[in-house]
Amino acid sequence: MPISIHPNDARRRPIDSPGAADGGGAARVDRAGAVRDAGGANDAPDRLGDIPLADIRPIYGTRTAPIPDLMGDWRQATVQAAIEESARESLAPELKAAVDQAFEQLMASAAPGQTFSKRELHEVASRARRPILEAKLPGLRAKFAAMYDRNAATRKKAVEASVDLHRPRIDGCKDPFMPLARGDRAARANERILWENNRFMIIADRFAPLPKALIIPKQEAMLPCDLPASTIKELAQLASIVGSALLQLPQKPSSTESWINPPQHVSVRQLHVHVAPKMPHWDEMVADPADLPARQALEDSLYGEIAKGIAAALGPGT
16 A cells, blocks of 8 residues: 555654764754754764774775765655555556466466476566556556655655655564674675774675675664764765775776665665676676686685775775
């Protein structure tokens, strides 16, 4: 069903971020990600964790990635995800009926004892859904965009409702990152840690099809609105540094992008920032994608360069 953005929604209440302090005053981040400051919360922090920003050295090379607006981009992505979610949920009964009918027809035409693979069943379901989605999804997207993306107030309510709706699910998701932050040896044995200090860690995304990094705060948080505004700004600074290191790779990425997934797309409990370059995939950078030693050597080389670029700016970490 569509998310509620009624102006009198009783669930709408600000969330106080734990320990939020910027400059000389407290900062509160509500569920829509709006920073409410009291004495300097919107000023850039003068430290990145325990590292004074004045001590951060320029990344070697001449190309640098901009500092992203992580909170603003997250809010925008959440609104768009809410539009898509509501549009698809509106079609759910019709889609289910179409898929059920397609399966009935498939079984009726099957030979005695014939079985079908998961892939074949998936293709049948996709074919059944496709004409409905193509005909009706654009109009429903426009309908819910007019509701959720009309103005700043409706966008804020859409973000708040999305957080309320998905927080219980996210709270039950697996958490592969906090064991890393706490120093679990078994967990760390399976990860490539590029840099860390007492408050943040940067690891390689081992499931990505290209060189990609994840920035993880060591403070527990599921969503950006769970963190102080100062920490979000520090994460943005780190994203710029990691992006700048990626830009120095010999493959010459055209650019990088940094983002935090909206609540609808979160699949692990601990918040993390994605930083990815626009460049060829691993399989396109080796002569034979089946040559696993060559692939491993390439990964070792490129992630070594990324770690070197991060350390060039921040020092060796701890």
